[in-house]
Amino acid sequence: MATGTESQPDSGGVRGRTRAAIAAPHLRTDRWWLAPAVTAAGLLAFVVYSTWRAFSNAHYYAAPYVSPFYSPCLAENCRTMRAGPNAEVFGSWWALSPAIIILIFPLGFRLTCYYYRKAYYRSFWASPPACAVAEPHRGYTGETRFPLILQNVHRYFFYAALLVAGVLTYDTVLAFRDPYYHWGHMGLGTLVFLANIVLIWAYTISCHSCRHIVGGKLRHFSRHPVRYRAWQFVGRLNAHHMLLAWASLVSVALADFYVYLVASGVFDDPRFF
Amino acid sequence: MSVVDRQEWDVVVVGAGGAGLRAAIEARERGARTAVICKSLFGKAHTVMAEGGIAAAMANANEHDSWQVHFRDTMRGGKFLNQWRMAELHAREAPDRVWELETWGALFDRTKDGRISQRNFGGHEYPRLAHVGDRTGLELIRTLQQKIVSLQQEDAERTGDHEARLKVFQECTVTRILKDTASEGGSAAGRVGGVFGYERETGRFFVLEAPAVVVATGGIGKSFKVTSNSWEYTGDGHALALLAGAPLLNMEFVQFHPTGMVWPPSVKGILVTESVRGDGGVLRNSENKRFMFDYVPDVFKEKYAESEEEADRWYDDPEHNRRPPELLPRDEVARAINAEVKEGRGSPHGGVFLDVSTRMPAEVVRRRLPSMYHQFKELADVDITAEAMEVGPTCHYVMGGIAVESDTAAARGVPGLFAAGEVAGGMHGSNRLGGNSLSDLLVFGRRAGWHAAQYARGLADRRPRVDDAQVNTASAEALRPFSARTEGEAGPPENPYTLHQELQQTMNDLVGIIRREGEMEQALHRLAELRVRARRAGVEGHRQFNPGWHLALDLRNMLLVSECVARAALERTESRGGHTREDHPAMDRGWRNVNLLCALADPGGTLAGTDPARGQIRLTRETTEPVRPDLLALFEKEELVKYLAEEELYE
C-alpha cells in the first residue's frame, strides 16, 4: 500500500532503483539554464570589479565623496577626508588596502543573505541548477554541518550591516557639501549617493533576519500592534528582497565607480548648486 | 482462488471524508480498534471541495441565533420532509462539533473579539457559517486528518505501533459488506460481519472482519454528466447498503447547485461557491436584469427583499432589511437559472451571469474569494474582479440515502451497519441548505462512530464469523470484468468508459433538474439496457492499479443508485426541494409525510438473477413520524399551513 512504512535507502536520486525509469536527468524543455547563467554572470562581474577596486587602494576619495567600498576607512594609510568616516583604529601596521578591513562586513552580510545563498547555490554550486533538474553531486548535507552551518551567522552580519548602512548614510549627508567642504551644495554624485543609500537601506531592512527580529518572532501580533505594523512593512519590502539585492549591488558598484571616475580625473562632478 | 488476507477490527469505517474520519476518531476514542478504508489517498476526500462553511448556531455574528432558529431554517429548506429528530440533533450539536475542531488545531477566520467568524448563506436566517476563506472543507479534512495522526502518535507511544488501534487503509475499495454466518437463522442472522475489498495499487483482495461497519462514502454525483463531484462519488455506500439489505430513503431528491462553471467544457460543473452570493454577488441574465426577484415562491415571500435597493441594504443592515433573493435555498435558485436559460435569456455558454466585479473592489474580491479568483483565472482565464462569471446548475448533492435511526445513525434493517454524512438519508429532507453538510458530517459522523463502538463492544465475546463462501462469491464478482472476453455472453465486451459516459448522459438528460414522466420511463429503460451491457464490461491489463477495472466495478453501484433515483422520482408526483416535476409542478401537502424506500428486488443480494426489464429495485411508501409538538411550536401557524396537511396540523 502507498502508506507502506518501509523505506529502502538508495542514493541514485532521480535515476535511483525505485524511481520511474527515465534516463534523462530532467525533461525540462524550457530555458531553465538561463536564470542561473545570468545570475552567475552578474555575480562574477561584481566579484571581479569589487576585487579590483578593493585591492587598488586608490581613487576612492574625491571630496566630498568617499567610495562606499572604503567607508569607514579604519587604517592609518587612509586618505584624509575632512569630517569623513576616518578612524585610525588599525594604526600603521596595516599595509593592505583599507577597503579590505571594512568590506568583510557587507560581503559577509550578502554572502549569508537568504537570497544570495539561493543565487549562488543554484548558479555556482548547481545544488540544484534549477528546479527539477538533477544536481551533479553524490552527497548532500546542506547547511547541517561546517562550513555551511556558519550561514546561521547571518544575524551577526545583519547587525554589522546596520552599522555600515549608518556610516554610508553619514557619507551621503557629507555629499551635500561642495569640494571645499561648504554645506548646502549638490552635485550629480550626491544623487548617485542618495539613490545608493536608499537601496542599501531598503535591501538591509528587507532582510529576512530583520523581518524576524522586528516582529516575525512574535506569537501574538495582536499584543504588539506597533511591531506588527513594522513586520508588515518589512514583509512588503521582503517580497522584493531579490530585486533589492541586485539593485543595491549595482548601485553600490556604481557609486564606487562614480567616485573612481571623478577621483581619477576622467571627468568632473557636475555641480547643481 | 488465492487465499484472501483477513484481519480483525472492532469498527470498520468505509470512507475517509468528514463523516468517516469523525466516526473513526469517535470510535477509537471510545476504545474500539478502528480501521478506515478510503478509495483515495488519506486527506483527499471530496469534503475538501466544500467551500462555504460549517453551519452552527454559535451566535457569534448575531446574538439572536440559536439551535431552534437553525432547526427551523433546516426544516424550511428541506420542505418539512426532514427526519425531524436528525434536524434537531444537528442544530443542537453543531456548535460543539465546531468548537471541538479548534481544540484539534483548526484555525477558522475570526471576529473582532477573537471568536469564530460566521458568514451568511442561502436559507440561513442569520450569519451562521464558520469558515476559513473559501476552503472550509479543506480545513475540516486537514484538522480531522491531523487529529487521527495525533491519536496514532499516542498509540505509538504506548504500543510502539502507530496503527495498533487506528489504521487508515488508503487507496482501497470495498465491494461488499459481508454478513455474519456464525449462526444461520439465529439471533445473529443478518448481522454485519465485515467488508470485502481490494487494494487499488496491487489489486489484492482483503477482508476486514468487524461486528460494526460505518458507511460514510458520500454521494452519487458521478452518475450525472454535469456534476461538482469527484470521481469517488459513485454511490458505493448506497449500493453496499442496498446489497446488504438496508433500504435507501427518498433517493429522488438530488440537489443541483445553482452555480457551477459552464465554460470551458472540461471544467463544466465545477462549483462556484455560494459565498459569492452571500458576500454580495448577484445573478443577472443576458438583459442585465437581476431576475431572482421574479422567482421568490409564496412560502418565502415575507423573508426576501422585493427591490434591489432593499436587497443591497441588507448586506450592511440585516436587522432592518430583508435578504436578497439570490440567497434563496439552492433548489429555488437552480430552477430559476434553468428557466432563464430556457427562455433564451442565458449567457453565451448556456448559463447566467454571476457578478461580483461591479459589486466590490477588486482587492476585496481577491481577499474574500481567493480560491474562486484562482479557479476562474486558472481554469477559464476569466478575471472575476473585472468581468462576470458564467454559471449554471450542476449536480451537487444527494439528499436521499441510507435510511437510518436518527439518534444512533444505525441503518435500518441491518444490525451492525451504520451510516453518516451524505450517504445517509433523512437529515436534509428534500433539499439541503448550504453549510449544513459539513455540520452534518461532524454531528452524525460522531454519533455513528460512538454507536458503532458501543455496538461492537456489546459483541466483544460473540464476534461475527464470515465464511469462505461469501468471500469467494465476492472475489468472483470482482474478477468478472477480466473474463468478460471469454465468457461468451451475447455480444462483444463493452468499454466501461463508454458505458459510464452513456449512463451520465442518460441521468443528466432524463432524470436531471426538471423531470417528466415519459423521460423517466425512458431512463429506466435505458438503465436496464446499460445494466445488461455492464455485465459484459471488460478490461485490459492486470489487477495492479488498473483504472479501467475499477470503473467497471463502480458501474454496478452507479447503475443501482441511478435506478433508485429514477424510480423514486417517477413515483413522487409532486415538486419539492431537489425534485422538480414539470408534469406536477406544485408541492403537494399529501406527499409531505411520505417517505419512499428503495430496496433490492432480490433480497438475496445476487444481482445476476434480476429481471432486466423490471429492474433491481422495489419501492415502498411509508408515513413519516409526526413532528414532535414542541418542535412544531417553533413555527408560526401561518407558515405550517403551507406545508402540512390539515390533519397533521390539528393532531
Add this chain to the structure above:
Amino acid sequence: MSSYEARFQVWRGDASGGGLADFTVEVNDGEVVLDIVHRLQATQAPDLAVRWNCKAGKCGSCSAEINGRPRLMCMTRMSVFDRDETVSITPLRAFPVVRDLVTDVGYNYRKAREVPAFVPPAGLAPGEYRMSQEDVERSQEFRKCIECFLCQDVCHVVRDHEENKRAYAGPRFLMRIAELDMHPLDAAAEKGLDRGRAAQDEHGLGYCNITKCCTEVCPEGIRITDNALIPLKERAVDRKYDPLVWLGSRIRRRSS
C-alpha cells in the same frame, strides 16, 4: 471551438521498468492535461494508472511532471503549450514508482506522523478559544496546503539524495512545524516541546538550502520559503546563534 491533434509522451511502466510511450490525442479548447489523460484512458489506454479526484486544484491528487516540471495535471492548461510541441508526462520522480503515473508517496505520510500534533492549551474549554485574525493568518496560509507533495517532489534534498529521506522532513512538513509554532494557542512549550529546536535537530531543517523550488511549484502560491522555512531557521538562530539573545539570557540568568 477548435480542436487539434497533439503529441504526448507518457511514462508507462512499474517498479521493474518502463519508458515514455508516444500517443497522439485530440485536444479541444479550454482543456487541461488531465482531460487528455482521461481521453487516453477512454480511447487508447484503459489501464493507464493515474491518481485524480476533484479536477479543480483543491485536492492535490493529480501531481505529475509535465515537460519535466512538477505540476497538477488539472491545473495545467493545454493552451500553455505550442500545438506542435510534444508534451511529456511522467510520474513524480522523487518517489518510488508504482505504476504509470502513480507513485508511492508513503514518505510524506511517514513524515506527517513524526511531527508532534497541536497541543491544546490547558484550562480552555471548547468554545473558549479566542484568537485574533492577525494572529491566525500566518498559520492559515500554511493550512492552505492541499498536500499535493509537489514541493516534496521538487526538493533536491530528497529528489537527488534518497538517503536524506530519513533525516529530512521536506518543505511540506517543515512548514507544518512552522504552522504549529506560529499557532497562537499551541501549548507545546508548556509540555517541554521546543518546535523550533526540533525542526533543526530532528526534522532536518539544516538540509534546506533555501533554493526556493518548493515555493516555485506550489499550486496554492504559499510562500513556503519566505514565510515558513526561513522564519524557522531564524527561530533556530534565536535559540542557538544570536549573540544578543545569548548575551541577554546570560545577563538575565545572572541577575535572577
